[in-house]
Amino acid sequence: DTGVSQNPRHKITKRGQNVTFRCDPISEHNRLYWYRQTLGQGPEFLTYFQNEAQLEKSRLLSDRFSAERPKGSFSTLEIQRTEQGDSAMYLCASSSTDGTQYFGPGTRLLVL
């Protein structure tokens, strides 16, 4: 499968714990995006990488959130001290320079 992959697909954690998600983009894509989707809503932009550089962050990305793409390939999104309001589907998308974004299956997070 040459699409965008995300791991884990599901994560249940207790409030206050840290969680980390991984995204592997389509191999030739240099642009990587993270979005968050809550139930019944459209995805909302969180952050964007071009190669290894994080070029844009939404104000939705509080200090508890950090994203990295160390070698310009896979990316990780970490949430520290999780809160119940962090429960959502976290989506990763990648694109080449033409900008057409292809999404992964998402990681569904439930914070108890």
Place this chain on the structure above:
Amino acid sequence: QQQVKQSPQSLIVQKGGISIINCAYENTAFDYFPWYQQFPGKGPALLIAIRPDVSEKKEGRFTISFNKSAKQFSLHIMDSQPGDSATYFCAASLMNTGFQKLVFGTGTRLLVSP
């Protein structure tokens, strides 16, 4: 100004009918308008997209109609099938900038009855 408004919230169409979903945007700088299809528990899948230099684009049973002056665009699904039952999202972005953040509508839940 960054919002994209989508309607209806839900839609029931009989098999073989036409499904129509509408979106409106405010930011006239938007220059790329894709539609995504999402099944439960899956990520959004790109269906069809249009640039504002054309008024219509057709791919198979799916057509986007674009009205630049009204700042509106719509998705038409011809000969709707039960397998089309999913949530559809319109989106908009600025393709000609350094990055293309997608701004999504709130989604339309389509049910095609057999």
